[in-house]
Amino acid sequence: MKIEFWGQEFKANLFIGIPGAFLIAVVSSMFGFGGGPFMVPLMAVGMRLPMYVIVGSSLLAIFFNTLMGTFRHYGFGNFDLIFFLIMFPGAILGGYLGPKIAKKLNPVIVKRVACVGLLILALQLLGVF
């Protein structure tokens, strides 16, 4: 598919994009997280699009998934209103504080810390320790 972005034309490889986006959506709605960290590499590496095309459009694509997932979870009775109302202000507060702190930190170090943290969490989930 050909797309145009600020006067430049790009070719988007949908043979990779559509199955990839579909799978990411299944997994992320199943576990209840946003698919951003997987969608961006898919579009950058798999579909060979530059970052400035990806940032906005990936968010739009993920929004579809979140919206559908929310409705479906609600329909299955997995949504707890009170729990949501407690977490929602927390999420907004975090979304406000995050960018302020981010400016003061080295992103590479943050990512390495996150990497270790995620591995520990993963091993715990897998029951290794």
Added chain:
Amino acid sequence: MKNFLKYLTILMILSIFSVTVYSQTSTEKKDAEPPKESSPADKIIVQVDKNQLSGGGKIIITGKAPAGRDVYIEVWSEKTVRAARLDADPDPKTGKRPYIFYMTDEMPGFYRLILPEKYKSILEEEKAKGKKWSVSEIIKKSGADAVYGYPAKIKIDRYQTTLWESIIGSRGTKLEPMDEKENKRRSMQLLKARFRSIGNVFSSNLKIEEDGNFKASVELPANAAPGKYFVVAKVDKDLKSEPLVVQNDVSFPSVYLPNAGRTVNIFWPFLLTAAITTFGVLMGAGGGFILNPILVMLGLPHTVVAGTVMPTVLFSQGTGIYNYSRIKFINWKLGITLGIAMLLGGFIGPKLTELITLEQYKFLFGWVLIILAALMFWQTTPKYIEKNKKEQAILKEFKKRAEEAAKKKAEGGK
């Protein structure tokens, strides 16, 4: 900034208000009926040391039963929760997988079957089996089959499902209700699915003296649901005590989450979410990756965690899209094309959450996190950083131009 804080305060007040209102209405709604009892010749007398609890606590149960008989005590809450299980174990004879989905909304939020002390070894034996322990095995071996009462009678729906039906997101065809015996058997499996560990279903601290006096205790955890708890002592199917009622109260800042089936202090999920979302922004991935496993490990049902965390990002995604669209930084054709693929995926995923067990959820999530960690690591390699620097510079340049264009247009519009 000032405006933002103002909105945040309003939002928090609103949410606290609605929490209080909602929790009040939900307590009024459900009035579980105490079970009927028969009047046998022999009597069991039972009493509790207190009828009123606040935020959980220990209840001492004492009583007297006919001498020389085994006594069992059942304790359950009036508040109910959902429990579900997909039966995909191959049939031992035919090897065929049944794919029947069992679901109930009447599982008590708290249940405990207290066995006489002498059956402690049975519990130990089952614990040694690890994840393969079975409720029915314990009940059979400890002679509790006749006294296992309350959960056996809950209404369980069952659906014949197929792989295809799961994929299109249907629960499948609803089957005829089960007979009493089958219902009882399935209720035991659902007990395990809901309560996860032996200690959450059984205990064996019931001391019985030779003269028939007995004494036991049960601990309602701080996260137990508010409302009535019923205590019944039983010797067999017909010989049982009147149900005693213990009231558990939960007061602010603790609130009961009706779908998750537990009480939480509202501050910890709030602080946890705020902290993890902040960190999520820093590492460039949503907070759900860290928040969900932690909530699941803290004991919340994985279905409720997935279904409740997901909507929290809707709002921030919506604002993000609005901000990007204002500066024309979204390619709608690309976004919507991929979005439709994701729409289909989002239709299927939540159905799968319901079908998988907690163990499978943890296992799969573990691998997702390992992939994510690998992606993160890749993003810290020198080659990537080099490339990313250039990309970010171009991104910034484009954004600047876009913002200027949007500004000009807005001024021109006036």
